[in-house]
Amino acid sequence: MAGEMKGWDRNQMAARAAEELEDGMYVNLGIGIPTLVANYVGDKDITLQSENGMLGMGPFPFEGEEDPDLINAGKQTITELARTSYFDSATSFAMIRGGKIAAAILGAMEVAENGDLANWMIPKKLVKGMGGAMDLVAGVGRVIVVMDHTNKAGETKVLKACTLPLTGKGVVDRIITNLGVLDVVPGGLKIVQLADGVTEEELRASTEATIVD
């Protein structure tokens, strides 16, 4: 699938998203492409939060060292770091809701030009739940969406208005897709950057949302 998509692949999108992170930030990464962002933070001093109760999330364990008491929010086995701290779920969401987490990078099914985000259910088809996504988008300093610009049917996911049940209203700050980077600004979306090999016309043609200059 990645081969058919124009512009950046999953890893390039993750690398671009990593550029959003600054030294000293506490950050929450969602499941999917956002998880890959951790591979591209380089020398920056970033502390990853896992909303099931951990700051300072480390990489996957070596085979044979998996611990059922140490998982991330995607239920994957992980490891701790020298800086790690653990806490309960109420404390975890206190720091999320309380604005202590600088940024959340998460995937989306749909994003709208007013910053509305939908990523938790498709009525009558897919019901998984919002998990911590509604709390994250309501509480963190900056919400960055990383996703493919279009769905598997080739339809745009960057809309004038979301059609699916919302995760948050007016919460998205920046959208990073395989075609480029867009900011949510008054009146619509503003093109910040085009992905390698993508023209502005191509990005506009794949976008339903209003693009402002």
Add this chain to the structure above:
Amino acid sequence: MKKVYSNATEALDGLLKDGMLIAAGGFGLSGIPELLIAAIRDSGVKNLTVASNNAGVDDFGLGLLLQTRQVKKMISSYVGENAEFMRQYLSGELELEFNPQGTLAERMRAGGAGIPGFYTKTGVGTVIADGKEVKVFDGQEYILERGIVADLSIVKAWKADDTGNLIFRKTARNFNPPAAMCGRVCVAEVEEIVPRGSIDPDHIHLPGIYVHRLIQGPHEKRIEQRTTRKREEA
């Protein structure tokens, strides 16, 4: 004040009633009260409402109570990875109240702390806000969420002393402290009951005042998604 019981069935004796509300700790399969869940299944108690972030998997954790149709309603934030749950929900056999994860945790904490309701911006402008009071503070909208007080809490910890002081391990702590706090009665299962005085009082995560009954493992502690890296990648 005898809190230590010999097994899960004895620890739950007299506490289970049809139609009751149970709050359960755990996230995914990590830190779930697996022994107490199995004993609740064996008891045959039914029409339960269960507040728990997830519902286990089909054959482990709370999934066991779904298989036997002992659960009438779940209050959860995420139910993916559980085919039987999805089937019962989509067919209308099971009620499901979705709560954002942080809202669920805070509802438990608040209920246990004597706070009947709180305002949060989580879910404003979404279906979660439907039917809930909206209040504006400093120009921003918040919705009213209610504290949860459960008839029974079931939690899992790592170690306890015989007075119920609990220590959790790594991310298996998760919902266990708030779930324990919100129960009128709380039963805890632990991997090891250690002698009184052997836990440094400064290292206790949940004071024994919240824990009424206690049992010791063994636990299976199943892993839901085993992810590893190769040694040569290090």
